[in-house]
Amino acid sequence: MIEVKNLWHVYNGKKAAIRGVDLTIGNEIVALVGPNGSGKTTLAKHLNGLLKPTKGNVVVDGMDTREYSVAELARVVGYVFQNPENMFFEENVFKEVSFGPKNLGLSEDEVEARVRWALKETNLGGYEDRSPYSLSGGEKQRLAIACILAMKPKYIILDEPTTGLDEKNAEAIKSIIRKLYSDGHGILLITHEMDLVLELAERVVLLYKGKKLFDGAVKEFFALDLRAYDLDKPKLLHISEKLGMGFLRDINEFINTLRMIP
Numbered sequence: 001m002i003e004v005k006n007l008w009h010v011y012n013g014k015k016a017a018i019r020g021v022d023l024t025i026g027n028e029i030v031a032l033v034g035p036n037g038s039g040k041t042t043l044a045k046h047l048n049g050l051l052k053p054t055k056g057n058v059v060v061d062g063m064d065t066r067e068y069s070v071a072e073l074a075r076v077v078g079y080v081f082q083n084p085e086n087m088f089f090e091e092n093v094f095k096e097v098s099f100g101p102k103n104l105g106l107s108e109d110e111v112e113a114r115v116r117w118a119l120k121e122t123n124l125g126g127y128e129d130r131s132p133y134s135l136s137g138g139e140k141q142r143l144a145i146a147c148i149l150a151m152k153p154k155y156i157i158l159d160e161p162t163t164g165l166d167e168k169n170a171e172a173i174k175s176i177i178r179k180l181y182s183d184g185h186g187i188l189l190i191t192h193e194m195d196l197v198l199e200l201a202e203r204v205v206l207l208y209k210g211k212k213l214f215d216g217a218v219k220e221f222f223a224l225d226l227r228a229y230d231l232d233k234p235k236l237l238h239i240s241e242k243l244g245m246g247f248l249r250d251i252n253e254f255i256n257t258l259r260m261i262p
């Protein structure tokens with residue numbers, strides 16, 4: 001369990017970016033949403049110790065982040081950053097994914113086994129010798145997830161994982177996220193894409209000006225007046241509500257419900 005208790009983060013003694021947030025994350029998919037500058041990244045960086053609280057506490061499976069290094073916390077909380085190409089620096093995919101587990105001090109055999117497994121989970125088997133920079137946008141995103149998976153963290157933070165991807169690549173990322181969740185990982189999904197929230201999340205946390213304004217079920221979240229927070233409902237919900245079909249989570253549910261209408 002990740003527990004955030006009355007967290008405050010003040011940048012440079014001036015800018016209070018997080019203001020008294022309480023939050024828990026277990027083995028579930030939680031979407032973290034809010035307008036630009038609401039504090040999503042600042043909050044997420046606290047979960048693996050990249051930032052330390054100005055006030056309050058963040059406790060990850062019993063470890064207070066103030067008392068552990070980023071390297072120690074990275075074994076438990078993996079962070080897949082937005083724009084993954086910024087994090088690549090090795091000459092090929094195999095070496096890129098090896099970097100994390102090697103740093104954990106694992107044997108060569110164990111490192112290799114983890115790399116093969118992580119590449120398989122992200123459908124990148126066969127890409128071992130490719131340069132990370134030669135990959136497509138979707139492949140780069142999958143490689144970034146593989147790098148984190150090879151560390152076998154219990155919790156995974158994904159920052160805008162489908163932004164800029166076409167539908168096919170976005171679907172591939174969604175399947176990986178679903179699989180990670182069913183394998184028992186806790187997932188925090190930072191996103192502006194409300195379709196992704198509707199399809200994947202169980203719970204939604206809404207940040208606004210550094211405060212948590214909502215924390216609850218997806219259905220209740222989409223019942224809020226989201227325009228007040230620069231957010232909008234997914235088109236699917238607008239249409240299904242207009243047609244009196246109620247709350248539907250994806251296009252297949254929509255089609256199945258349409259088929260049932262006489």
Ligand SMILES: Nc1ncnc2c1ncn2[C@@H]1O[C@H](COP(=O)(O)OP(=O)(O)OP(=O)(O)O)[C@@H](O)[C@H]1O
Pocket residue numbers: 011012015017034035036037038039040041042043
């Ligand atoms: N290093 C920093 N120094 C000073 N202020 C910062 C720093 N990083 C972020 N901020 C400020 O803190 C606030 C929250 O920023 P943050 O990046 O956490 O928001 P966000 O919700 O992730 O935004 P976006 O959706 O645009 O990525 C913003 O006002 C931002 O300008």
